[in-house]
Amino acid sequence: MISAGDFRNGITLEIDGQVVQILEFQHVKPGKGAAFVRTKLKNVINGGVVERTFRPTEKFPAARIDRVDMQYLYEDGGLFNFMNTENYEQVALNSDIIGDALKFVKENEICKVCSYNGSVFSVEAPLFVELEITDTEPGFKGDTATGATKPATVETGATVNVPLFVEIGDKIKIDTRTGEYLSRV
Numbered sequence: 001m002i003s004a005g006d007f008r009n010g011i012t013l014e015i016d017g018q019v020v021q022i023l024e025f026q027h028v029k030p031g032k033g034a035a036f037v038r039t040k041l042k043n044v045i046n047g048g049v050v051e052r053t054f055r056p057t058e059k060f061p062a063a064r065i066d067r068v069d070m071q072y073l074y075e076d077g078g079l080f081n082f083m084n085t086e087n088y089e090q091v092a093l094n095s096d097i098i099g100d101a102l103k104f105v106k107e108n109e110i111c112k113v114c115s116y117n118g119s120v121f122s123v124e125a126p127l128f129v130e131l132e133i134t135d136t137e138p139g140f141k142g143d144t145a146t147g148a149t150k151p152a153t154v155e156t157g158a159t160v161n162v163p164l165f166v167e168i169g170d171k172i173k174i175d176t177r178t179g180e181y182l183s184r185v
Contacts (some may be wrong), residue, residue: 004037008076012063015052019063019116021043024113027056043059044114045121050108067112074107082113082123091168093120103158104176123157125176130185132171139164 001014007025014020020041029035037054044065070082070091080102088150091113101123105111112124136152149161152172160174162181171185 001059003060004054004060005057007037007039007054007112010067011180013060014063015041015060017062019065023049040105044116063071063116068115069110070113072102072105072107072109072111075102077082080123082111091120093123097121098123101125102156104131104154104156104179106156127176128182130171130173133162133166133168136162136166136168138167140161154157 002011005027007022009022009024012019012021021044023042024040026038027035028038035056037056038051038056040049040051042049043062044119049063068171073081073090075081076092078100080095081090082090083090093113097120099122099146101111102125105125106129109129111126113120114122114124129144130155136155136156137150139148139150148164150164150166151159152162152166153159154172154174158179159174160179160181162172165183166172166181166184173182173185174180175182
């Protein structure tokens with residue numbers, strides 16, 4: 001059991017039958033009245049975000065989220081197939097669960113499949129990926145003073161803004177959380 005006074009960012013709890021993760025929290029001590037904890041909670045199953053306040057003495061059970069490393073195999077008719085690398089068990093997930101998580105992920109990459117009580121609710125891509133540029137416009141010297149970017153398509157089909165010097169065939173490093181170009185490889 002975790003009391004509201006011990007809340008921290010990233011903790012996953014069960015509140016009112018819902019599995020939620022704490023995005024933000026703030027301990028508030030008004031001049032008059034009792035202290036309270038203001039939070040922003042994200043429902044890990046459906047992705048909804050709500051704001052709630054709690055008394056510091058309220059207690060909630062911690063939710064156990066299982067994160068298993070699985071290899072992304074292939075996509076077949078809206079189903080994305082993953083394989084557990086330890087016991088070779090395969091799982092097929094539909095696009096509602098996947099969302100945009102695999103936008104920068106190639107086949108045979110390792111992802112984290114998140115589940116609660118045996119039901120999968122999301123897939124986490126690796127934090128950084130290296131992909132090859134398949135299509136981009138040529139950049140010309142002297143176009144701008146600094147920091148100019150152009151759109152480029154990577155081998156997974158996603159579009160990323162890259163500096164003007166990046167060309168077709170270059171391998172780049174991308175942060176999958178933000179979709180931003182980091183560097184050439």
